[in-house]
Amino acid sequence: MSLGTANGLKLPRGARACYSAAMLLVVAAYAPELVGLDGRAVGIGLVDAAAGTARAIAEVRPSRLVLVGTAGAFDASLAIGEVVVAKSAALIARAVERLPGAMASEVAAPLGEEAAAALGVPAVRVGCALGVTSSDDEAARLAEFSVEHMECYAVLRAAQQAGVPATAVLAIANRVGLDGSRQWMANRRAAEAAAASACARLAERYR
Numbered sequence: 001m002s003l004g005t006a007n008g009l010k011l012p013r014g015a016r017a018c019y020s021a022a023m024l025l026v027v028a029a030y031a032p033e034l035v036g037l038d039g040r041a042v043g044i045g046l047v048d049a050a051a052g053t054a055r056a057i058a059e060v061r062p063s064r065l066v067l068v069g070t071a072g073a074f075d076a077s078l079a080i081g082e083v084v085v086a087k088s089a090a091l092i093a094r095a096v097e098r099l100p101g102a103m104a105s106e107v108a109a110p111l112g113e114e115a116a117a118a119l120g121v122p123a124v125r126v127g128c129a130l131g132v133t134s135s136d137d138e139a140a141r142l143a144e145f146s147v148e149h150m151e152c153y154a155v156l157r158a159a160q161q162a163g164v165p166a167t168a169v170l171a172i173a174n175r176v177g178l179d180g181s182r183q184w185m186a187n188r189r190a191a192e193a194a195a196a197s198a199c200a201r202l203a204e205r206y207r
Contacts, residue, residue, distance in 0.1 A: 001024070004125070008083050010171045013042070014064075015187040017173055018075075019134060020098075021068045023060035023062050023063035023064065023065075023206075024062060024063070024064045024066065024203055024206045024207075025039070025040070025056060025057065025064070025065045025066075025067075025164075026039030026040070026066050026067075026068055026199060026203065027037065027039055027040045027041070027042045027052075027053055027056060027058050027065065027067050027068070027155060028041055028045055028067065028068050028159055029040070029041065029042065029044045029045075029069055029150070029151045030043075031045075033036035033068055033069045033070065033191060033192050033195070033196070034068065034196065035192050035193050035196035035197075036196065037068065037196050037199060037203075038060060038183045038198060039068070040052070040056045041179070042055075042056055042151075042155065043129050044150070044151070045130070045151065045154075046130060046150065046151065046153065046154040047053070048060065048098065048130065049150075049154040049155050049158075050127070050154035050155070050157065050158045050160075051155065053155045053158035054158045054161070054162065054182045057158065057159065057162045057164055059154035060160075060166060063164070064072075064111060064164065064165050064166065064206055065159045065164050065165070065166040065201060066111070066115070066166065066167060066168065066169055066199055066202060067086075067151070067152060067155045067156070067166070067167070067168035067170075068168070068170070068196055068199040069149060069151070069168070069170055069171075069192070069194050069195060070149075070170060070171055070173040070184065070187075070188055070191040070192055070195060071126070071147040071148060071149040071152075071170040071171070071172055071173065071200070072132065072133070072147060072148040072172070072174045072175065072176040072178050072180050073126070073146070073147050073148075073174070073175055074077050074139060074142055074143055074145050074146060074147060074148060074151075075124070075143075075146040075174075078122070078146065078147070078172050078174065079172065080172050080174070080183070080187055080191070081171060081172060081187070081190055081191060081194050082122075082172045082194075083119065083121045083169065083170070083171045083172075083194055083195060083198045084111050084116075084121055084122050084123070084124045084146065084147060084169075084170055084171075084172070085109075085112055085116040085119065085121055085123050085124070085167055085168065085169055085170075086109045086124060086125075086126045086149075086152055086156070086162075086167050086168035086170065087108070087112035087113060087116070087124060087125060087167075087173070088107065088108050088109055088112070088125050088126070089106070089107055089109065089110050089125070089126040089127075089128055089152040089153040089156050089157075089168070090105055090107075090126070090127060090143060090145070090150075091105045091106070091123065091128055091129070091153055092127045092128060092129035092130065092133075092142060092145075092151065093105075094129070094138075095125065095138075095141070097196070099133070099180060104157065106153075107156045107157045107160050108156075108160075109166060109167040109168065109187035110165040110167070111166060111167035112167040115126065115167050115169065115202055118201075118202060118205055119198050119201065119202060120126065120168070121198070122146070124145075125146055125148055125191055126145065126146070126147050126148070126150050126152040126168065126170075127142055127145030127147070127148050127149075127162070128147050128148070128149060128150060128151070128153035128154070128155070129148070129150065130150075131150070132148065132150065132176075132181065133148055133176050133177065133180070134177070134178060134180060134181065135177065135199070136177040137176060138177075139175075139176040139177040142176070147170060147172065147176075148176050149170055152168045152170075154173070154181075155168065156168070163204065167199050169185070169199045169202060170193035170195055171191035171192070171194040171198070172191060173190075173191035173192075174186040174187060183191050
């Protein structure tokens with residue numbers, strides 16, 4: 001197999017050199033959220049995102065990881081298009097569910113406070129569920145979280161299990177609730193671009 005090099009490390013042809021040059025792995029749930037960034041789409045939803053992140057870490061062996069994407073806001077003070085950084089992510093338990101005590105349900109983002117300070121944006125607690133919250137009443141019940149993102153917990157937990165410090169850079173595309181999906185469709189491209197731009201600035205810091 002033909003090889004190239006980056007920082008003296010051999011790479012398979014077609015591998016993206018920034019992974020080894022910077023030792024920063026950028027991931028997103030799906031490719032459009034990368035908006036020109038060198039990175040990996042790891043999968044949509046908790047299961048696919050965890051498996052995809054674990055696979056990417058095993059292949060790339062980065063020293064840091066950043067998830068980039070869009071989020072819905074529970075916190076009314078967060079504006080559409082505003083960028084936030086995850087300081088932690090937790091699984092959302094619906095009213096009829098109980099999370100077993102032995103089950104890991106929240107994970108810290110070791111890079112969160114540092115990345116938020118570098119970008120001058122808020123560091124937030126992210127709520128993560130199997131799907132998006134589409135009820136205004138449920139959104140009000142989940143006010144302990146600042147934002148909602150389906151894959152953040154899965155990605156951060158996979159990184160934690162691999163010993164890789166991580167965080168998420170997210171831009172607000174909608175208010176969580178009944179009108180959330182319509183708002184996300186209207187705002188997602190601008191939010192994806194805002195998050196990717198912030199992530200690019202952060203990547204420069206880690207070079």
